[in-house]
Structures are given as structure tokens and as C-alpha cells.
Amino acid sequence: MSLRPSIAIAGLACETSTFTPSKTLAAAFYPKRGQEIIEKYPFISDDSSLGKAAKWHGALIGHALPGGIVTRSAFEELAGEIVERLEAIVLATAIQGLWYDIHGAMCVEGIDDVEAELLRRIRQVIGRNVVVSASMDLHGNVSRQLAHQTDLITCYRTAPHVDVRETKERTCRNLVELLTSAPKSSEGVPELPVKGWVPIPVLLPGEQTSTRVEPAKHIYGAVPSSASRSGVIDAAIWVGYPWADEPRNHAVVMVTGWDRDRVKAEAEKLAHTFWDAHEDFDFVGPTGSFNECVDAALASEKRPFFISDSGDNPTAGGSGDMTWGLMHLLDRAEFKGPSGPGVIYASVPGREAVKACIKAGIGASVTVTAGAEVDDVHSGPITMTGRVHAVKIGDRDARIEVVLQIGSVFAILTELRKPYHHEHDFTELNLEPRAADIVIVKIGYLEPELHDMAADWRLALTPGGVDQDLKRLGHHRIRIPMFPFDKFHERPNLSARIIPASRDSLTRSDE
Known part of the structure; x- marks a missing residue:
């Protein structure tokens, strides 16, 4: 691999309620392609530090206004174009990385866990040796499958989201640093970090988890400290998306890094910090x-x-x-x-x-x-x-x-x-x-x-x-028990699951 790696960019983002009767069509994503993507994100422009450190190749990204479920035809149209554009990029140049630019709460007719499904299709083109770094909204969802297929993953640390650019830039910086600095195998493939994933049985609306107020303020305030620990690359907490009814919808903590024990410890510390306050969440205002x-x-x-x-x-x-x-x-x-x-x-x-x-x-x-x-x-x-x-x-x-x-x-x-x-x-x-x-x-x-x-x-x-009253909506597919739908008389299992590297097989279910 050259000192200046080649990185592709792809992803679809839409926060979709399965309780809203509207449908989201392909045009709603306002797709950007090729150079349009580079121009959207100045931190990867040719004259930026990240632009000088890597060669960036835009495939297709689309960010839709939140709404109802995405139609299957819209998804297939956009996903198909992403695959085609990535095939063209791979034919033209060897890529070492992919920035997966997503939200994490998109729902598509007939598909569960669609961000994992889209990445599965992308992996069929780019292969298992390409390092994938995902940026997400903290109101997204991280299933075990998505955690497995990504190599680096992070999300916003504020709600309202005042750190969108900072998060996406961090996603790209983590990827470039891994590609340029991580030890390589004899085939020149970089080693992959350890991933600690903790599902938390809590599902709350953003209006009860704003980082403006407690307890989310101190919970998210603990993230930078965990992320800065020796042997850790990044730490993130997702509160999940409550207005969709899929098994993946719940809070999650993920920590990535090189030190397995440290990754596990920091992931569990953040998960316990979250759980210790789960009954304290209240609305952000009167x-x-x-x-x-x-x-x-x-x-x-x-x-x-x-x-x-x-x-x-x-x-x-x-x-x-x-x-x-x-x-x-x-x-x-x-x-x-x-x-x-x-x-x-x-x-x-x-x-x-x-x-x-x-x-x-x-x-x-x-x-x-x-x-x-x-x-x-x-x-x-x-x-x-x-x-x-x-x-x-x-x-x-x-x-x-x-x-x-x-x-x-x-x-x-x-x-x-x-x-x-x-x-x-x-x-x-x-x-x-x-x-x-x-x-x-x-x-x-x-x-x-x-x-x-x-x-x-x-x-x-x-x-x-x-x-905001989730119990009025009629969820029936989320995993139970789940707070606030159910009462807990003892602490749930908050041990960190060490997720296999994306190059390795994954046979276990979501939990």
C-alpha cells in the first residue's frame, strides 16, 4: 500500500418512523456523486490535511429529511448505484478504506437493519480487507451485524447536534491514521482494532436524552475521557431511535482500540454510567x-x-x-x-x-x-x-x-x-x-x-x-425487556461483547 491511501465514500442517511404513514422516495435523498461529495466536506478537500494524507473518491451519498419508511424501490435504486459506482472506483484504483457516511435509523420496506445490509452489499464489491469507518447520528442504531462489518465507528456526542462536522472529520481522521500507522501483515493489509459492543435495554426519545441537561449531559461528558485512554481509538454512545419497530432499536455503547482489556473496561464503564441513570431521564424542558x-x-x-x-x-x-x-x-x-x-x-x-x-x-x-x-x-x-x-x-x-x-x-x-x-x-x-x-x-x-x-x-x-409517549405507538418487535416499556428488578448484562474483525465470520445473533 502506498503512503497515501485511497479511500472511497458512500452511504445513505434517513431517520424514518415506522409509525408515520408517509413514504420516502429516492429523490428525497438529494444524492451527491463523485466530486460533489468532496465539495460537501471541506475537511477532505485537496488543500486540507486529510486531503493531503489520502486520496478521496466519492461514490454516492444521500441525506434525506426524516420521514416515513423508505420504499424498497427507492433503496434498490440508490443502493444499486452505490454498488455500480464503487465497482468503477475499484476497477480504476485499489482502495484501502471506505468512509461509510450514514445516520443509522433508516428503515426500508421488507428489510431489517438496512445499514448493515447496504454495507454487506458494499463489502461484496470492496472486499474484506478494505477498512470501513462509519460516522453516525447518536439517534441511530448499531446492531451486532453493523458492529461486525465496520472496523471503526463513532457518532455525535451532542443533542442537539452541534458536532456534526467534528464527528465526520474524526471518522475520517481515525481511518487515515489506521491506514497509515497500523502494523501491516505480510500482504500489506493493516491490522484491525478490537471492538467492544454493549447493548443496553433502554429506548428513549431524543427529547428525554438531550445533552443540554442531566443525565445525558454527564453521560456524554464521559465519552471524551474514555476515547482518550491509552490503547483506545474512539468511544461512542448511541441512545437509539425510538420511533421505529425493529429488534436493533435500543441504546448501545461501542469502544474501539488496540488494547482489548482497555476497550472492554471503557465500554462497560460507559454502559454502567448510562444504566445507573436510566430512570433519571426526563424531558429537556417543561x-x-x-x-x-x-x-x-x-x-x-x-x-x-x-x-x-x-x-x-x-x-x-x-x-x-x-x-x-x-x-x-x-x-x-x-x-x-x-x-x-x-x-x-x-x-x-x-x-x-x-x-x-x-x-x-x-x-x-x-x-x-x-x-x-x-x-x-x-x-x-x-x-x-x-x-x-x-x-x-x-x-x-x-x-x-x-x-x-x-x-x-x-x-x-x-x-x-x-x-x-x-x-x-x-x-x-x-x-x-x-x-x-x-x-x-x-x-x-x-x-x-x-x-x-x-x-x-x-x-x-x-x-x-x-x-413522545412511546407506549401509545404499539411497538411489538423490539427486544424485551426494554425500559421504559418494562420494569427491571436487577441490572441487565452490561458486559462488553468483543466483536470479531470484519474479515472474520460472525455467526451469533444480534444479542
Whole structure:
């Protein structure tokens, strides 16, 4: 192997709820190919330290907005192209490494543990001697099979995720260092590190495991210390993804390194730290029903007052299409007239409603119907009469956005669903969230900009495909016992399983 190894890049990422009726199609992944991938990640550009240390070859990556299950045809289309592009790369040059750029909570029709399945197909092209380093979201899932097929693996250490770039750069740096520094066999193949994997029978939503607050704050605070120990390459904790119903969905600790005893000890220490606090996890902020949260906002003098309409959060896997929250809001007498408390509501999709607003023009009064084209489980379409306040065309996610003022409520309607995480998402629609009395967003914990903007906030425990009350959803395939579905009267087995190297066979089941 040359001193400057060749590394391919591939992966698909989508956080998908199996309790959401929407489907995710291939176009939703906005695939990037070849040089587009290198340009997406400046830390592997030609003039970066990692770019100078290795030759990077983009195959295909795709990152979709969270949503419903990925159709089998969409997966086969994208996975097939990944395989084809990797075959072309392998024919053109010998590769020594693969950066596997994934999330870890993608579900596909008819396939369990799809990230492991995709990597299995990739391995058929690149072979067992290519070192695979995976970067993941801490809300992903790490099955025993995925742990086996990867050689290095890590995930974010913050929620909300403010360390996305840092994590992906660390993934690549660990890979380059292994390829350039690890001892080699007589065939020139690098030795592979030891992997310690600990499944933890806990499955909680991100809103109860935010690293902003305890106990996740001190649990994740312990990760860098474990990762920096002699003989350890990396340490990671996954809380898992609770809105999908597969056997792999649960918390996991993984530690990789060269010292087997140290890897095992650090993995078990982190697992016990997690388990010792498993009954202490609570919501990241004050909670209540939707109407209780609105009551609290009206009673408060703090402005703006944010409310998370959490059950239909499109960045957790909700359809973003439900009308339940907006219906309850417009039913309230306080907002019937234009002089009532100013409220921004984001958002409800409605193609025909958007078209009607554009046709009528800004300032016009229109009656439109929107929402529940996909998810009508808890509420049907909503019909509203209001004044067109703003129109924006060309958004990457929504495509077209309009604002309809109904009484004192400014409801954002979109052609396609969209998350609202940034101040400019509102100001570009001629809305001033800092001057509003109440801002209601389909979200879970507030993303950093919203969190900094909010004078106060509440998490509304609303129904939907990403319901915070997991017991209402009806899981039946997760492994049991599992907290909070089951009570534990004794500590579970938290010993680290030493996972065979990817070059070796694996015959044991997930657990």
C-alpha cells in the first residue's frame, strides 16, 4: 500500500418512523456523486490535511429529511448505484478504506437493519480487507451485524447536534491514521482494532436524552475521557431511535482500540454510567398537553414564547402533514380576531392551498384547505379563511411557502413539508419571531437558534408518528425487556461483547 491511501465514500442517511404513514422516495435523498461529495466536506478537500494524507473518491451519498419508511424501490435504486459506482472506483484504483457516511435509523420496506445490509452489499464489491469507518447520528442504531462489518465507528456526542462536522472529520481522521500507522501483515493489509459492543435495554426519545441537561449531559461528558485512554481509538454512545419497530432499536455503547482489556473496561464503564441513570431521564424542558402549553404561554409575560408541537416533528420522522395542532390553535377564542396575541404556526403542507394563495395574491382574502393528505390518523384536512401575508418560492425543502393570517394566527403553508429551525426561515416570510407573542413549531427540543431566541418554551406532548409517549405507538418487535416499556428488578448484562474483525465470520445473533 502506498503512503497515501485511497479511500472511497458512500452511504445513505434517513431517520424514518415506522409509525408515520408517509413514504420516502429516492429523490428525497438529494444524492451527491463523485466530486460533489468532496465539495460537501471541506475537511477532505485537496488543500486540507486529510486531503493531503489520502486520496478521496466519492461514490454516492444521500441525506434525506426524516420521514416515513423508505420504499424498497427507492433503496434498490440508490443502493444499486452505490454498488455500480464503487465497482468503477475499484476497477480504476485499489482502495484501502471506505468512509461509510450514514445516520443509522433508516428503515426500508421488507428489510431489517438496512445499514448493515447496504454495507454487506458494499463489502461484496470492496472486499474484506478494505477498512470501513462509519460516522453516525447518536439517534441511530448499531446492531451486532453493523458492529461486525465496520472496523471503526463513532457518532455525535451532542443533542442537539452541534458536532456534526467534528464527528465526520474524526471518522475520517481515525481511518487515515489506521491506514497509515497500523502494523501491516505480510500482504500489506493493516491490522484491525478490537471492538467492544454493549447493548443496553433502554429506548428513549431524543427529547428525554438531550445533552443540554442531566443525565445525558454527564453521560456524554464521559465519552471524551474514555476515547482518550491509552490503547483506545474512539468511544461512542448511541441512545437509539425510538420511533421505529425493529429488534436493533435500543441504546448501545461501542469502544474501539488496540488494547482489548482497555476497550472492554471503557465500554462497560460507559454502559454502567448510562444504566445507573436510566430512570433519571426526563424531558429537556417543561411539558404539557397542547392546550396546557398554550395556556402557559398566554399567562406568561415572556416573549417570544415557543411551543414545540412534537408529535408531528418532521426532523424526527413525522409526516409534517398533520393538522391536529393548528386545528386546536384556531379553535381557541383568544386568537379569533386580528388584535389577539400574535402567533406564528409552522407549518402545514397543502399544495392546492398554496396555489390558491399565490393566485389570489398578497393582501387578498382566501378560503383554502390544507393538510392530512398523508397523515389523517388524528385529524383531517383543515379549512381556513384568512389574508395572504407572504409568498416565497424556491425553498429547497418546501419549494413554495405562503403565510395565511387567520385572526391573530400567522399559519405557514407549504407545497412540501419543511422543518423550521432558523430565524431566517421566518424573516424571509415577512415574519418577526422575536416580536411574536407565541411561536409554535413542529419540532422536539428546540434547535440552537430557536433555543437562543426563546424567552421561554414548552414541549407539547401531541399525538403523531413521533409521539413522545412511546407506549401509545404499539411497538411489538423490539427486544424485551426494554425500559421504559418494562420494569427491571436487577441490572441487565452490561458486559462488553468483543466483536470479531470484519474479515472474520460472525455467526451469533444480534444479542
